Amino acid sequence: MENEMTVGFIGNPNCGKTTLFNAFTGANLKVANWPGVTVEKVEGAMKYHDNIFKLVDLPGTYSLTSYTMEEQVSRQYILSDDVDVIVDVADASSLERNLYLTLQLLELGKPVVVALNMMDVVAKRGMEIDLHRLPEMLGVPVIPVSAQKRKGLDILLHTIAHHRDTSQADRLIHHHSSDHSKKHEQHAMVYSDGLEDKIDIVSEELNKKYPGIKNPRWHAIKLLEQDHEIMESYPVDLPQVLDRSYESDIINEKYDFIEEIIGETLVNKEKQAALTDKADDLLLNNWLGIPLFLAIMAMVFVLTFTLGDWIKGYFEILIGWISDGTAAGLSAVHAGPMLTALTTDGIIAGVGGILSFLPNIAILFLALAFLEDSGYMARVAYVMNSVMGKMGLSGRAFIPMILGFGCTVPALMASRVLENPKDRRRVMLITPFMSCSARLPIYILFSDLFFAEHAMIAAYSMYLIGIAVAMIVALVLNWRDKQRSKDMLLIELPEYKMPSARTVFIYVWEKVRDYLTKAGTTIFVASVIIWFLLNFGFQGYTDDMTASFGAKLGTLLIPVLAPVGLGFWQVVVALIAGISAKEVVVSSFIVLFGMQTVGSAGDLSALHASLAGIGFGPLNAFCMMLFCLLYIPCAATLATFKKETNSVRSMFQVALFQLATAWVVTFTVYQTASLILGM
Amino acid sequence: MTLAEGNVGQVYTVLNSALPQQVEKRMEALGMTRGSQLRVLHKKNSGTLVILLRGTRFAVGRGLTSNIQVKEASEWKTK
Numbered sequence: 203m204e205n206e207m208t209v210g211f212i213g214n215p216n217c218g219k220t221t222l223f224n225a226f227t228g229a230n231l232k233v234a235n236w237p238g239v240t241v242e243k244v245e246g247a248m249k250y251h252d253n254i255f256k257l258v259d260l261p262g263t264y265s266l267t268s269y270t271m272e273e274q275v276s277r278q279y280i281l282s283d284d285v286d287v288i289v290d291v292a293d294a295s296s297l298e299r300n301l302y303l304t305l306q307l308l309e310l311g312k313p314v315v316v317a318l319n320m321m322d323v324v325a326k327r328g329m330e331i332d333l334h335r336l337p338e339m340l341g342v343p344v345i346p347v348s349a350q351k352r353k354g355l356d357i358l359l360h361t362i363a364h365h366r367d368t369s370q371a372d373r374l375i376h377h378h379s380s381d382h383s384k385k386h387e388q389h390a391m392v393y394s395d396g397l398e399d400k401i402d403i404v405s406e407e408l409n410k411k412y413p414g415i416k417n418p419r420w421h422a423i424k425l426l427e428q429d430h431e432i433m434e435s436y437p438v439d440l441p442q443v444l445d446r447s448y449e450s451d452i453i454n455e456k457y458d459f460i461e462e463i464i465g466e467t468l469v470n471k472e473k474q475a476a477l478t479d480k481a482d483d484l485l486l487n488n489w490l491g492i493p494l495f496l497a498i499m500a501m502v503f504v505l506t507f508t509l510g511d512w513i514k515g516y517f518e519i520l521i522g523w524i525s526d527g528t529a530a531g532l533s534a535v536h537a538g539p540m541l542t543a544l545t546t547d548g549i550i551a552g553v554g555g556i557l558s559f560l561p562n563i564a565i566l567f568l569a570l571a572f573l574e575d576s577g578y579m580a581r582v583a584y585v586m587n588s589v590m591g592k593m594g595l596s597g598r599a600f601i602p603m604i605l606g607f608g609c610t611v612p613a614l615m616a617s618r619v620l621e622n623p624k625d626r627r628r629v630m631l632i633t634p635f636m637s638c639s640a641r642l643p644i645y646i647l648f649s650d651l652f653f654a655e656h657a658m659i660a661a662y663s664m665y666l667i668g669i670a671v672a673m674i675v676a677l678v679l680n681w682r683d684k685q686r687s688k689d690m691l692l693i694e695l696p697e698y699k700m701p702s703a704r705t706v707f708i709y710v711w712e713k714v715r716d717y718l719t720k721a722g723t724t725i726f727v728a729s730v731i732i733w734f735l736l737n738f739g740f741q742g743y744t745d746d747m748t749a750s751f752g753a754k755l756g757t758l759l760i761p762v763l764a765p766v767g768l769g770f771w772q773v774v775v776a777l778i779a780g781i782s783a784k785e786v787v788v789s790s791f792i793v794l795f796g797m798q799t800v801g802s803a804g805d806l807s808a809l810h811a812s813l814a815g816i817g818f819g820p821l822n823a824f825c826m827m828l829f830c831l832l833y834i835p836c837a838a839t840l841a842t843f844k845k846e847t848n849s850v851r852s853m854f855q856v857a858l859f860q861l862a863t864a865w866v867v868t869f870t871v872y873q874t875a876s877l878i879l880g881m
Numbered sequence: 882m883t884l885a886e887g888n889v890g891q892v893y894t895v896l897n898s899a900l901p902q903q904v905e906k907r908m909e910a911l912g913m914t915r916g917s918q919l920r921v922l923h924k925k926n927s928g929t930l931v932i933l934l935r936g937t938r939f940a941v942g943r944g945l946t947s948n949i950q951v952k953e954a955s956e957w958k959t960k
Contacts, residue, residue, distance in 0.1 A: 265910035269903050298935040299912050453909045457917070478938075479922075486923045486931060584940035588927045596942070597929075690904060691929060691942030 552729025594680030606636030
């Protein structure tokens with residue numbers, strides 16, 4: 203037995219591949235990008251007996267052509283020497299379609315083990331799969347598993363460990379009569395005689411022209427399909443044989459074989475999930491679809507606020523203790539007043555204030571993960587397709603936009619689902635208007651301060667305004683582009699399922715961990731810097747904040763922000779600080795107004811009083827929230843923008859665009875409201 | 882007739898399609914080959930459909946459904 207092995211996981215989207223992957227790796231994941239491309243690479247590791255398995259999760263895909271970057275990356279990786287065994291995760295309840303990828307994988311000629319996932323669903327539905335015949339027809343081990351129920355995992359690992367060096371197929375038993383019967387012993391997929399003749403000729407030519415080429419058969423098939431990548435790397439001069447693209451023929455014949463396999467191995471194929479049908483009748487109903495969607499989103503929101511606030515209360519008490527404890531500890535060691543102030547008023551206040559919002563954010567991500575894993579998110583694309591269509595976007599674009607409610611960074615990355623670069627640009631431009639979770643603390647703070655019983659409405663309105671602005675921008679872009687983009691929506695609607703607690707937990711934990719990291723780094727540093735800016739002036743350390751550097755800087759920019767109702771130097775400082783991370787706006791306020799935490803009634807009314815003292819009232823608060831909703835995205839988002847578009851110029855353009863939009867919209871609101879309210 | 886004109890609950894056989902090459906190959910990879918069968922599950926007025934193809938549900942937009950030629954089939958062919 204070898205000591206180290208690299209195992210690649212591949213499979214259709216929605217086949218439970220990630221659940222299976224996570225079952226092996228736990229939360230110890232490393233997420234990066236494949237070199238040179240914007241395709242995610244997820245790696246994990248685990249020990250099995252004497253082996254160390256390095257696991258790589260390849261992007262979910264329906265096939266391995268060279269049409270998309272994901273497929274190319276996966277294909278290259280599989281063909282390389284970096285991977286020892288491929289685990290083909292197939293959804294047993296949708297075997298027919300999943301087998302297509304399997305047949306393509308088999309042709310690649312690397313060791314493959316088929317993990318037949320979701321066997322629990324198959325059993326529940328009364329379907330049966332002949333697990334003896336299937337490996338005989340495919341020539342590779344087929345291991346039934348249920349990632350959700352964690353069954354068959356050990357057996358799968360054992361098979362992987364032993365299957366490493368198989369270059370020949372396992373015993374293949376076929377009932378075919380053809381000129382190429384010899385091939386049936388070596389290859390699961392054998393084409394019609396005419397096609398096989400061509401494959402033979404091209405293979406021979408490839409062997410002649412590129413001696414030592416690995417797997418000439420696969421390359422020959424690719425050339426017959428007129429695969430761009432292979433045509434470029436291994437051109438061959440056989441115009442008579444390669445007279446046209448045989449791709450359709452090859453696909454058709456594969457599916458003919460799949461139908462044969464299904465015929466021999468699947469019993470009771472019909473049983474569709476009645477539950478999914480019933481649920482879809484309701485959720486995809488032409489009249490009820492959109493209202494139900496809005497209701498579900500509202501529920502998510504209410505949960506985030508109410509449950510989140512309740513837990514938040516306890517967090518604040520905890521942070522209060524830490525603050526008091528630290529202050530006492532520092533005075534016990536006779537630390538200087540400056541250090542004490544920096545620690546309690548700067549660091550603990552700034553960072554602690556943000557940590558107290560963790561419950562709200564965790565719940566939001568929890569809800570989104572729940573909706574995604576249940577299978578509902580895909581339906582949103584269908585339901586919103588017509589609405590999105592009027593704005594020139596695909597229903598598919600709605601999914602990154604919804605993710606934007608959690609965090610803009612993964613939302614921007616999710617925009618990769620849109621292959622048309624123009625569509626993608628447009629979605630990336632409007633996604634930041636989907637109010638991200640980092641802005642939630644801002645809304646909670648100002649809503650609680652100034653809108654009391656209507657706090658939740660005020661905050662919810664920000665989300666709606668964000669959506670409205672996004673739609674308007676999309677409309678404008680669509681009108682300007684003048685190119686009627688056709689509705690090419692194509693998305694799989696998986697069966698509804700009870701979300702796996704483990705998958706959801708791992709997802710939420712990743713986000714929480716990111717949040718804590720952000721708190722520990724960016725926000726920590728920002729809090730310290732802000733504390734310095736506000737407690738040091740030209741005369742050095744000062745108690746009077748209005749004499750500090752921060753105040754001077756803020757005052758400079760007052761004229762720019764006064765017309766939008768934000769002409770206060772404290773606000774300017776907070777807004778500038780907010781470019782590092784939106785939560786810092788709240789941190790800054792805490793430091794600016796010398797509070798310990800945010801939320802206790804005493805602190806809130808004190809802050810309210812301080813703000814009223816400088817002339818900051820409900821309208822200003824609303825404008826503050828509005829401006830924060832729309833202006834320059836945080837540093838992480840800008841960095842992602844640059845990464846996804848590969849252009850620093852685009853990044854600056856976006857920043858400027860959002861700043862301009864924020865200013866114009868807030869200006870309109872402030873001036874109009876002032877007129878109406880006669881202020 | 883085009884798929885966009887299909888009715889909910891009806892099974893159809895795919896004849897051919899007039900789509901951009903990349904899209905057509907994607908559909909074929911998903912199993913929408915010549916002669917394959919599908920059933921329409923849901924339909925919006927805009928021509929966006931939800932279909933059942935080889936055991937999987939897909940939401941398909943008008944730009945696709947209006948370019949796929951089908952004919953009515955009496956029932957699923959193979960069991």
